[in-house]
Amino acid sequence: MIKLIDKLLNGECFVVTSHCNPDGDSIGSITGLCMALMKLKKKVFIAMDDAVPSNLEFLMKPSKVAALEGDMSGEYSLIALDCGDYKRLCCREDIKTGASSIINIDHHVSNDCFGDVNYVDKEASSTSEIVYYILKQISKEKKLDIIDADIASSLYTGLITDTGNFMYSNAGADSFNMACEIIKIGIDKDSIVKNLFQNNSFSRMKLLGDALNTLSLHGDNIATIELTQEMFRRHNVESNSTEGIINYARDIENVEIAALFKEKAENDIRVSLRSKEYADVNVIAQKFGGGGHVRAAGCTIADTIENAKHLVLSEIKKALKR
Amino acid sequence: MIKLIDKLLNGECFVVTSHCNPDGDSIGSITGLCMALMKLKKKVFIAMDDAVPSNLEFLMKPSKVAALEGDMSGEYSLIALDCGDYKRLCCREDIKTGASSIINIDHHVSNDCFGDVNYVDKEASSTSEIVYYILKQISKEKKLDIIDADIASSLYTGLITDTGNFMYSNAGADSFNMACEIIKIGIDKDSIVKNLFQNNSFSRMKLLGDALNTLSLHGDNIATIELTQEMFRRHNVESNSTEGIINYARDIENVEIAALFKEKAENDIRVSLRSKEYADVNVIAQKFGGGGHVRAAGCTIADTIENAKHLVLSEIKKALKR
Numbered sequence: 001m002i003k004l005i006d007k008l009l010n011g012e013c014f015v016v017t018s019h020c021n022p023d024g025d026s027i028g029s030i031t032g033l034c035m036a037l038m039k040l041k042k043k044v045f046i047a048m049d050d051a052v053p054s055n056l057e058f059l060m061k062p063s064k065v066a067a068l069e070g071d072m073s074g075e076y077s078l079i080a081l082d083c084g085d086y087k088r089l090c091c092r093e094d095i096k097t098g099a100s101s102i103i104n105i106d107h108h109v110s111n112d113c114f115g116d117v118n119y120v121d122k123e124a125s126s127t128s129e130i131v132y133y134i135l136k137q138i139s140k141e142k143k144l145d146i147i148d149a150d151i152a153s154s155l156y157t158g159l160i161t162d163t164g165n166f167m168y169s170n171a172g173a174d175s176f177n178m179a180c181e182i183i184k185i186g187i188d189k190d191s192i193v194k195n196l197f198q199n200n201s202f203s204r205m206k207l208l209g210d211a212l213n214t215l216s217l218h219g220d221n222i223a224t225i226e227l228t229q230e231m232f233r234r235h236n237v238e239s240n241s242t243e244g245i246i247n248y249a250r251d252i253e254n255v256e257i258a259a260l261f262k263e264k265a266e267n268d269i270r271v272s273l274r275s276k277e278y279a280d281v282n283v284i285a286q287k288f289g290g291g292g293h294v295r296a297a298g299c300t301i302a303d304t305i306e307n308a309k310h311l312v313l314s315e316i317k318k319a320l321k322r
Numbered sequence: 323m324i325k326l327i328d329k330l331l332n333g334e335c336f337v338v339t340s341h342c343n344p345d346g347d348s349i350g351s352i353t354g355l356c357m358a359l360m361k362l363k364k365k366v367f368i369a370m371d372d373a374v375p376s377n378l379e380f381l382m383k384p385s386k387v388a389a390l391e392g393d394m395s396g397e398y399s400l401i402a403l404d405c406g407d408y409k410r411l412c413c414r415e416d417i418k419t420g421a422s423s424i425i426n427i428d429h430h431v432s433n434d435c436f437g438d439v440n441y442v443d444k445e446a447s448s449t450s451e452i453v454y455y456i457l458k459q460i461s462k463e464k465k466l467d468i469i470d471a472d473i474a475s476s477l478y479t480g481l482i483t484d485t486g487n488f489m490y491s492n493a494g495a496d497s498f499n500m501a502c503e504i505i506k507i508g509i510d511k512d513s514i515v516k517n518l519f520q521n522n523s524f525s526r527m528k529l530l531g532d533a534l535n536t537l538s539l540h541g542d543n544i545a546t547i548e549l550t551q552e553m554f555r556r557h558n559v560e561s562n563s564t565e566g567i568i569n570y571a572r573d574i575e576n577v578e579i580a581a582l583f584k585e586k587a588e589n590d591i592r593v594s595l596r597s598k599e600y601a602d603v604n605v606i607a608q609k610f611g612g613g614g615h616v617r618a619a620g621c622t623i624a625d626t627i628e629n630a631k632h633l634v635l636s637e638i639k640k641a642l643k644r
Contacts, residue, residue: 166488166501167519169512173505179488180498190491190599197489198573198598202539205570209534217524248527251520 004119005138007103013043013076015099017091019083020050024161024196027056029081029105029127031065032154036135036146045072047091055195059157062150077101080115082127082158084108105130107162125170128158132178152182157192165197203235210235211245221256222316223249226305228263239264250274257281257316261305269301269308273316284315326441327460329425335365335398337421339413340449341405342372343562346483346518349378351403351427351449353387354476358457358468367394369413375563377517381479384472399423402437404449404480406430406613427452429484431604432613447492450480454500474504479514486569487519491617519566525557532557533567543578544638545571548627550585561586572596579603579638583627591623591630595638606637 008014016034018026030046037044052060059065078099083089084106089096096102104115107124124130132147132155139146147155159178163171166179183189207227214226225246232239242262249258257279260272271288273281274296281297288311290299301308330336338356340348356366374382381387400421405411406428411418418424426437429446446452454469454477461468469477481500485493488501505511529549536548547568554561564584571580579601582594593610595603597617604619610633612621623630 167515171511173502176498176502176505180495180502183495183498189493193489194598199575200570200573202537202545202574205534205537205574208570209531209537212527212531212534215524215527215531223524248522248530251522252524252527253521 001119001134001137004103004105004117005134005141007077007101007117008037008042008134009040009138009142011042011077013045013072013074014079014103015045015047015072015076015091015095016079016081017047017083017089017095018081019085019088020090022048022050022052022056022090024056025126025128025158026082027052027059028154028156028158028161029131030154031059031062032128032135032151032158033079033081033105033131034065035062035148035151035154036131036138039144039146039148040138040142043072043076045076047072047078047095049090049092055199056157058191058195059154075100077103079103079105081105081131082107084111086112086114105134123172125168125172125175126158126162128155128162129175129178131155132159132182133174147182147185149185149187152185153187153192156182156187156189157196160193160196165193201237203237204241207231207235207237207242208245208248211242212248215249217252217255218313219317220254221320222313223252223255223258224261224309224313225249225258226261226263226309228305229265246272246274250276256320257284259309259312259316261308261312263305267302267304269303269305270298271301271308271312272296272298273312279319281319284312284319287315288312323441323456323459326425326427326439327456327463329399329423329439330359330364330456331362331460331464333364333399335367335394335396336401336425337367337369337394337398337413337417338401338403339369339405339411339417340403341407341410342412344370344372344374344378344412345565346378347448347450347480348404349374349381350476350478350480350483351453353381353384354450354457354473354480355401355403355427355453356387357384357470357473357476358453358460361466361468361470362460362464365394365398367398369394369400369417371412371414372562376523377521378479380513380517381476397422399425401425401427403427403453404429406433408434408436427456430613431615432608445494447490447494447497448480448484450477450484451497451500453477454481454504455496469504469507471507471509474507475509475514478504478509478511479518482514482518487515492615523559523563525559526563528557529553529559529564530567530570533564534570537571539574539577540635541639542576543642544635545574545577545580546583546631546635547571547580548583548585548631550627551587568594568596572598578642579606581631581634581638583630583634585627589624589626591625591627592620593623593630593634594618594620595634601641603641606634606641609637610634 285297288299568582607619610621
């Protein structure tokens, strides 16, 4: 951490970026770190080509942050936050290549240490957690309380995004310690939680109700769930806003494989597959020209839901027999 | 706390109980405290007339806990945990009246201090959190590490039950500090989270589907949801396994107050109320002889669901107008 802190304290101008399709941890760590660097009298710019998701816009609201989008001139270091791969950095090529050095701060297991200075802590729950402990160390060295409520709010957002609000196994003692200290600084935790997790649309909840009505068990370790065109029409919901629905099938006791059949159009069925502990759903998806990971995969079948279900269930049963 | 700790350290025999329809905080605080008292060489019995919900049975598994269900003879103090009201204590009348004293440990705002010794901390997230800090104090006084992994697991279960896994506003700095210290003791956090939040029964998911079919908005900031006897029968689900269903109503965008109407029997409607940011649902529940907290309260109405809904909605609307 010493090398990283020296680099931050000795630099004058920083451009901060993260991965494409930014999430709460990327936007949280960007805004948190930028506000801290400004307190240290550094010149800071944010370079992010992708839009900030609407539920995270609140993080860009502090006026000091809103002012950070602009163009940089002169020498700068590029700080890459929460990005395991140089190619996924969400900024223009000339910003990447124009940097005098790249500072890579991340927690992804797959990070290949592409920076000139790399601080990759694969044990950390989130990049925001890493930034929090870096700022604490800087505060100690500079005898200055850097982490104010705005910075704390940004970093808390990143922390709860990447830990599923402390639900995932990556939430460790350091995560809870950080949360405890941040609460004491005084943040509007409820408002952040609301923005991230408690802002469902009414129609999406009605769609979930319809989906659960189709939930079926096949044996005791396979669960299926269906979403039809008729349901999307009835609740006036886009067929792409179905994230998380398959978890209701997967999170049933004894279920190992869950399959969601989504009728995107007539005879155009998107199949999502999830496994809980041991089954490889990637192999099943590949039988139908799809793919993914061991625990999450998908494929498309040009047939009716009924037929797609029949085909996929037969492959799932074969896979579970092995 | 001094008086309470004296009472615990000087007593010889304790009978421990909680509220009817026990939840994770009641079973968690009971088992956590009982194991600790046994370590202090006390004679301990658990007196709970209602069954332990199946997803909490793991808390009763340690052999030292399983042995605690029996009958008491001689003098004993009754410890009431997580129960705001003497009438809701979940044990036989003769156990209540036979106690030489009642020790009331709770966090409900509505607690009327019915005990001979009362330790009611309305700021605490959960009774398990209170028990945790009591045990820490006893550990310090007795120079003894009382809180082992089994006790920590019980208390963590209570903590995450009552804070909705740190999602609710009652999760404060003390809650996160407790979580941090407990993780360091070493518990199987993932298994507890799975038991509480990711181990749904198939029939409970079908019940959720039925419940979501009744989800309605009243204006844009009130949502109601209903559970009828017919639904419980159809899915063969106990009427007490409905925890969490109300959150689907509360977590809709713009909704401030959510109400769940559960038909426990004909003309016996249990009403649960939740608020998101500012409304005081405790005041609303009190109008019907119930109570609870600012953000979570409940009451019982002896009428049909339709009439109960009418009555409660009218009070909710009044409260939101204020």
